Amino acid sequence: GQQVMQIPQYQHVQEGEDFTTYCNSSTTLSNIQWYKQRPGGHPVFLIQLVKSGEVKKQKRLTFQFGEAKKNSSLHITATQTTDVGTYFCAGPSTGNQFYFGTGTSLTVIP
């Protein structure tokens, strides 16, 4: 079946360092979404990528969709303590189902 894997599973960075999480799907995705879940909270939508090779930016966050539409990445420049949380990618499956990636938990050390 379809699988969406994320690496790394955990990442600890010093405040000010950059951070990147990678999302890899076993199948081609028509689109991909990224979510952030703060500790103790619920996932919150960040962005959706649709086009092959698409790059979108939100302030210090840069999202990229691979040319083959099977992988994606989220890069955070100069991390801040407010960036702490778990970042998930998600892609559609058949029908109205979605598969979430395994998530990357980011810890920012002040």
Add this chain to the structure above:
Amino acid sequence: SQTIHQWPATLVQPVGSPLSLECTVEGTSNPNLYWYRQAAGRGLQLLFYSVGIGQISSEVPQNLSASRPQDRQFILSSKKLLLSDSGFYLCAWRRPGAEAGNIQYFGAGTRLSVL
């Protein structure tokens, strides 16, 4: 604007007791509705989804069930809870139709502890 309500926020239940978690959405019609479970420190596992009243699709066979008695109401139930049912239960909605994109909006979640 659309809002999603999920309750209770926290629940402690004994093994073998029944369960009923409710989720309601406001400000939209005919949403796609989802129930996910998240174990501590883990990813999201899709349990059920619904595209309309009375239409439920199950992803994982287990002792949980879901119902959608009204357009914007989604209920997760169990007749007898197991220890393994402990976790963080999240309800989510999505606008129907491919043109709406695949963005899901999550409720605040219910932390269930089965003891």
